[in-house]
Amino acid sequence: MTHEIYRSLNGDRWLLITDETDRLMVRHEPAMASGGRTTETPVQEFLDRTGVSPENLALRELLDRLGLK
Numbered sequence: 001m002t003h004e005i006y007r008s009l010n011g012d013r014w015l016l017i018t019d020e021t022d023r024l025m026v027r028h029e030p031a032m033a034s035g036g037r038t039t040e041t042p043v044q045e046f047l048d049r050t051g052v053s054p055e056n057l058a059l060r061e062l063l064d065r066l067g068l069k
Contacts, residue, residue, distance in 0.1 A: 003066070006058040010034070014055045016043070016062060024068070026059065 005014040011031030019025050019040065026046040030036030041049075043059070050056035 003062060005062055006055040008054070014059070016059065 001016070001018045003016045005016050005026065007013045008031075011033065013029045015027040015029070017025050017027050017040070024043045025040045026043060027038060027040050029038050043063075047056060047059065
């Protein structure tokens with residue numbers, strides 16, 4: 001399962017994915033220009049760390065829509 005959560009104006013992108021053990025994770029794919037690396041974070045850790053950021057709010061909305069929270 002893969003669902004786009006949010007895409008920022010600078011091109012960063014956050015996806016809700018399931019990893020190889022079926023855990024829900026948030027994958028952050030940074031914009032090419034930023035030179036960052038892709039990371040994966042467990043959903044609850046992501047929600048705890050990101051406060052009221054747009055990607056946090058979008059994830060909460062997506063989880064509600066999918067009936068996962």
